[in-house]
Amino acid sequence: MAIGSGALLPFYNVYMTTLGASPATVGTLFSLSALAGGLLSLTAPFIARKLPPLKAVAAMRLLTAPCALLIGFGLSGVPLATAFYAIRSLCVSVSWPIESSTIGNVIHPRNRVAFFGARSAAWNALWSVSSFVNGAVIVRYGYAPAHLAYVGCFILAMMAFLGYFPRRVREAEAAQAALRERTILGAA
Secondary structure, eight states, X not given: OHHHHHHXXXXXXXXXXXXXXXXXXHHHHHHHHHXXXXXXXXXXXXXXHHSOHHHHHHHHHXXXXXXXXHHHTTOOOHHHHHXXXXXXXXXXXXXXXXXXXXXXXXXXXXXXXXXXXXXHHHHHHHHHHHHHHHHHXXXXXXXXXXXXXXXXXXXXXXXXXXXXXXXXXXXXXXXHHHHHHHHHHXXX
């Protein structure tokens, strides 16, 4: 996800202006998307109780793909670019707490800070390399390849996510259930 996001998002304000959006419009889009995403992230506990958390995370993150795919195949315009950015902001804001909580339950408490620190370092490093490389790609070929890279990376990331974590979540839940049962039996 960091590679896909780094391929596109550092340049999105410039992309929007090439479509004719004013700096004020871009700033408003970014501000309102962040505000709405923050407010909508408060629904994450409800969503996590109603849907399988890993599938909810993957579905929300992949909701960004259709708009980016259309742009990558040559459709463009301020409305579509605005829709992509807004959907991305909202979906990431809601999915991030669900993902962090679910994964946090899989990682042993002693290792959580190290794990999340390593994840943050990897995110920043991959975002940086991707934005460096894709800045040159955008200059040479335009924004379509960056949108397609975003989609491809998100699809691969969610495939890896859904391939790796379900078994680990089930194992962690079984271990927690066994611990609760031992605690109840020990108290009796």
